[in-house]
Amino acid sequence: MEHLSDHELLVMFRNEDQKHYAFNLIVAKYQHRIYYFVRRILISHEDTNDVVQNIFIKVWNNLENFREDSKFFTWLYRIASNESISFLKNRNLRTFFSLSSPEASMLNTIKEETYIDGKEIQQRLLQAILKLPKKQQLIFNMRYFDELSYEQISEILGTSVGALKASYHIAVKKIEHFVTAN
């Protein structure tokens, strides 16, 4: 049923009898994209799992009020961005008195995490992305991995297209510098 458009799924969702079924189809359609979008930011599978579940629960709770002024896909990415960033903020608060910074612990996770098994060059790219400021990470990930247009990213993040292009350009420069320097 993945061929159903977002609009068709939303129409199904608004029908009380098909609500759960439509929601399951939405989860099935987007779970991979959302999971990897979050995982690239949070690195740890456990954290990603929590956040992904929260994202879809938020979708369930708010989808009835979604008026399709923007695309569903854009709305979903906005929720995912907010949830990921607020998770990181909360974690930063929790680890305020910790000896190691959250970034350092994420970099360690890349090396130690049981579920990470990549080429060295890919791990370096991941490390370089983690060095970027949070919003720049989102922009880079959406553009580079999720192939979103600047217009779509602009709609998700509420930033002008020009600013996004500049941010992406700087992110690429930083990553290039990090990878070549290491």
Added chain:
Amino acid sequence: MKMHSKSNNLFEELKSPFGDAESFESQFRVPNQYFENLPNQINNRITKPVKISFLKNRIFWIPAVSLGSISLILLVYFLPGTPKLDETISEYQQIVSVWDQSYAEEVYLNESCELDALIAQNTNENIGLNEENILENVSSDDIVNYLKEEYNQDETLIEE
């Protein structure tokens, strides 16, 4: 999902050594059957709305209202401090006692004696009800300041 392929020199330079997005994502290992189980995990966390249709059914609300009323009556009756019928003076007895001349006289005499005794003891004592004394040491500036404070109390505090 394929890696973005717009013509961007920097991007092209980056793209080649890192492989495509699927290859990049494959480094994040995921537990077996994770994506198969995720919809169920989410469904288990979704709070199902409470159905209230049963409230419209007479079988539910008539006993509920009756039980509530009885509980309220019992609560009021047995509440500590609530006068019980056998302990209260009946309305008739109250009327009789008011009109009992000897009782009324006794109360009157008793109260007047107490007042006389108080007056005798405290004739020179300033009990603070004399308005002249209250404002004796208050300047006009004090009054202005007081009024300003009173006025400012109604202002909303700025939330920072």
